[in-house]
Amino acid sequence: MCGGRGRVVAERASGPAGVRGIDHVGVTVPDLDAATAFLVRALDAEVLYDTLRREEGPKGGAGVEARLGVPAGTAEVAIRMLRLPNGPGLELFEFRGPRQDPAALPCDLGWQHLAVYVDDLDAAAARLAGAGATLLGEPRPLPERESGPRNRFLYCRTPWGSTLELISYPDPQPYERRTARRRWRP
CATH class of the missing domain: 3.10.180.10 (2,3-Dihydroxybiphenyl 1,2-Dioxygenase, domain 1)
Structure with missing residues (x-):
């Protein structure tokens, strides 16, 4: 990283972490199915898969709270991955819990x-x-x-x-x- 300005920029662009760009954006929604319908209709999003199906959830507890940094009592109700036509994925989350701003x-x-x-x-x-x-x-x-x-x-x-x-x-x-x-x- 010592070198000229061009070298720093080149190292930053292809540095050891190999950062390429945005893979997906996480979005918390009040109703997973309604949000999915909106994004499909409005942006041509495509449903790829459900990470957590509603019938498998909810998933909560200390592990979820620690992993996501959410308040005690928060549970993941459903999670779905969508893809935009020419861009990153949209990962939709529906939660239940003591706080939802x-x-x-x-x-x-x-x-x-x-x-x-x-x-x-x-x-x-x-x-x-x-x-x-x-x-x-x-x-x-x-x-x-x-x-x-x-x-x-x-x-x-x-x-x-x-x-x-x-x-x-x-x-x-x-x-x-x-x-x-x-x-x-x-």
């Missing part, structure tokens, strides 16, 4: 939204609304460093209150003129 808002600490790249933002927004999402305004141009004639985004809320962003940036972005680094694009 509402979904995080963008102003809360921690992971606060999932962004999905789409080719046709207007069609994707209409599809989300038709599946039960609440659109938070109209599609907007991406800000200055990401701007381009057709580069836009839109936030919405899932039926259970999580924040979902639709984003599309088919045109070159201004930051690309200042660096060889590029954000990952599906």
